[in-house]
Amino acid sequence: MSVSPNDNVIDDVDQKILEALAENARISLKELAQAAGLSSPSAAERLRRLEERGIIAAFTIGIDPAALGYPLQAIVRVRPLPGQLHVVQRIIQETPQFVECDKVTGDDCFIARLVVRSMPELDTILDKVAEKAETSTSMVKASPVKRRLPPLSRER
Structure with missing residues (x-):
């Protein structure tokens, strides 16, 4: 699958999702939806699309x-x-x-x-x-x- 530069353009809602996940990758879907101003099903769909587009590559932890x-x-x-x-x-x-x-x-x-x-x-x-x-x-x-x-x- 080839990726054009426009495939990785994100809107304000995607940006809110990414910022919330960067702050806490274990955030609940309900909290993620609230942070992005979406319903839980809409947030789940946005999350799935971000993963499919390769913008989200993994969920991980930070270790000291x-x-x-x-x-x-x-x-x-x-x-x-x-x-x-x-x-x-x-x-x-x-x-x-x-x-x-x-x-x-x-x-x-x-x-x-x-x-x-x-x-x-x-x-x-x-x-x-x-x-x-x-x-x-x-x-x-x-x-x-x-x-x-x-x-x-x-x-x-």
């Missing part, structure tokens, strides 16, 4: 890694050695402490977020990667902007 015993987070820029791109990608995918990873353009091939319990754990993980790639690591002090919705209004 520190509460699970991972007080340290790092951003790791990874530049695989020649011929090692797929090996490095597999190492990142198979290491559960890498909780996010983007393949990017530029000098580095990957930018990843890593959660660890300690600096020795960080060293152990980075040592596995360093056999096949150059890395540059920055420790996260704070996250002033958490993952959020992009601008939803049509105004630019």
Whole structure:
């Protein structure tokens, strides 16, 4: 199915639905309908269409890694050695402490977020990667902007 740019244009009601879900993905259908100014059946239909159009890809939860015993987070820029791109990608995918990873353009091939319990754990993980790639690591002090919705209004 091909998607034209207009397929992903949302109106004010869709915007209210997305904002409510971004605030609380466990919101009841009744509360979602109230937030969007719709009846429950209409809200359910809007929700179904947003999913079909691929605008809503998943309902998920936010977890605090520190509460699970991972007080340290790092951003790791990874530049695989020649011929090692797929090996490095597999190492990142198979290491559960890498909780996010983007393949990017530029000098580095990957930018990843890593959660660890300690600096020795960080060293152990980075040592596995360093056999096949150059890395540059920055420790996260704070996250002033958490993952959020992009601008939803049509105004630019």
